[in-house]
Amino acid sequence: MRIVRAGLLALCLAGCGGNGEPEADVAPPQAEAFVRDCSWLSHEDPELMNVFFPDTQAHYWLGVFAIPPGGELLLEGEFPHARYMSFNLYDPTLAPFEGMNDVSIVPDAGSVNPFVPGAARDGDARRYTLRVVAEAAPEDPAQRAPNTLYAGIEGIPVPGGVIMYRIYVPDEGASLAGNVDLPDFRYFLPGGSELPVPDACAFLEQTRLGSGLNAQLASMNLSVAPIPLSPTDPLDWKRFHNPLLTVVERTGPVIGDLPIYDTLRGLALDSGLQGGFMSNRDNAYIAAAINNSAGELLVFGAQAPTTPRTYEGAPVMAAAQLRYLSICTVDFPTQRYWDCLYDEQLQRDGQDRYLVVISHADERPANARPECGVTWLNWGPLSAAAVILRNMLPAPGFLQAVQQIEALDTEREVMQDYYPYGTYTDRVAFEALSIDPQGGADACRVDASALLQRARG
Template sequence: MTRCNRKTSSLTKKISWTSAAFAAVLATVSPLTQAANEQVIPGPRDCFWARGPVSADPYVNIAYPDSSVFYWAAMFTVPDGARLDMAGEFAHSRYQSLISYDNRGRPVESVADYLIEPNKGSINPFRAGARRDSRHRDYTIEVVGQALSTQNVEGKNLAGLKRNKIHAPAFSGQQALLYRIYAPDDKANESGGVDLPKPVLTLADGRRLTGSEACKALKTNQPLQITLDALGIPTSQYRELISQPDKPDTWPAVIPAKWHIQLDRKSLIGIYTGDINYESRRSAGGFYPNPDNNYIRTIVNRRHGPVVVIRAKMPTTPKTFDGDKKMTDAQLRYWSICSNQSFANTRVNDCLFDEEVPLDQNGYYTIVISREADRPRNARQECGMAWLPMADDGDGVFDKDVSIIQIRNMLASDDFKQAIQNVEIDGTAEEVMGEYYPQLMYTMTNAVEVAMPCNT
């Protein structure tokens, strides 16, 4: 499949700032103007969704974006006594959501597409069996400036529930929303062929503001009020983690590879230190994660071998890229695998989502990960294999041989017992996931070429 809506650039064209420095700069400046943004960063944005799109290069590549996904961020403050609604159209895509966050990049609440009750006369195309091509696809979500009273179930498909409010409490006087579009349909743009959701602000005196007037009242050009670790681990801390005196120089990349679930920030660092907090909330470790996903990740080091081969069974997912007429039920809403750099620069090299991965007759995939120079000649779709790049500078900071591999499971159905969502304790992923667990092997380029011959 040819992937649309994504522009690629050389892996040597990278954001060179550390995430901590990037956050420090952002905390002191306002967003770029619309005109300036269009000159340097592709993709739609407006006075409310002023930061983004975040995705792989040439977009804003930070906080481990999925390269088949586009994110926009809004920072604002609702005036006292006012009400904020977001008026939008359901995108032509695999998934969309609004998610609120605190000032450390931890999710507060997600309003995923299928939960939203559409406006009268419209349909929600993300519900199972719904027409995906309907022209009537309007919705409205109220933004509530309060904290959640109880924590919602995350990562699983909550079919039957409805949610037209999102809780977005203020932190340091600032509220934060992220808007996400996953896998836009073929020929749709970054926002899935519809406009970005529009703010509708009703003031305490009854006046209704939209457009630039609403943005001005909401102070959407205010600087970020986030902690320095919201977008990544400070480089000084990262250097300490990879330079522990009692660990080998490939640490924490081990053989056999160990896949870790995503918990809190302490447990994220625990991949290096071993200090895992099993009681912590899932998918809250950073960096602005999507709570509708659960993740596993492993760290690889090409000093164990320049080529990584991963094999497992692929979960079933809806097929939407070619504009299927109806949304279907499946084990997951979305699956992807990404090659990333380090927790310091939180940059993605590239990703593959489910529809881009060839499968054998038993539903298994084989994915090869290497530098471009080490890519086996048969690591291509026609030979039944997919390929992902490692960056030539490795982690982008200190170690040119390191990469992070991450797998997403989104909105798992209750009857899919092998989903990442059911891995409750770090280190038990293989036991729970069974044939869906990614088996990882280090090898050489010519070994792949001879072991899996291809005459295509």
């Protein structure tokens, strides 16, 4: 297990990113040269690395730090022009154990935090300062110092580690970093003396961390590994709690009818593990296996939670049920994504309900397009895949968020109208749901009510 964890951590140090182009109406920011402080070792690069189930609208910067004995690390930066930002620290299992998101950060004197609901998003004064200390976090959250990340784990001081900086949905026309510089690392000794950050940029650029990883993963052909990805019809979404539970649940098609299956699931849930795969503390996920053995294409729909619409540069941060929602198709064995869409790309009807079709590109129905009330997502090149739905930072009163799912098999009960009921069909049958699948908005409008009712059982 230690060898596996070390290998995963080595992969992580190469950066977290993805490849492929999302097929949706709002395009992500274009790729650009990676400019950063030398302490930021890597930025997601579609040509190098697509692992840990990334999201096309999220941009990741990975850094390492070593705090001087008795000293501290300061991260000084500006709030980006974007939907969301956060910092996460990771343990050797690649689970986040400490973090701080945008609304938790107190801005510097004279500056404004643009992520607070109701705040102006376009102000010039937007600076902040974070402290990173080696101590473990106080057991009482009320005793935490403001704007402080604690690197210690399980009560033990840890003077170094891995930090990930995330930005989601930069504003239209903004850089990947949201039109601000990346945060600066500043190290201080006891007494206040500052240590210079080593100038390692030239070496890091030459090494191109993660180079060739995508090709290596493809050559390993892990997608034919004996990991069960048998589908269910109707679609059966499960909340992601930790990697151990995910592995156990992948054995469901083989041992699901045996009493030991539920015993193993319970043990995995109660193992104390939280998160994994370099996950984000502010996200919660449900996922489902999909397979063409059950049908040519997958259809699912649900009530859409409200989210702030920021891509076009909204002047004020709106309050909403979620900060962000996305849906991705992925390859479970290699942890690659095939395609993603996020909340502003979801086509909604007059009641804020959405309908998603997942198929291979050459099997896409003619009426699987926005003017017909449908959002399309690429299945990917393989017959077996998985689909992941993310919920980020739910409002305290939004009790149907994925974050509220605590017990096993309560996804439908908790999410209610926001649970995405889904079933399989084929292109001919789906196109028959429109008067004219090739026609304009009125003629091609899809009525999938009977299909979704079948999915509800």
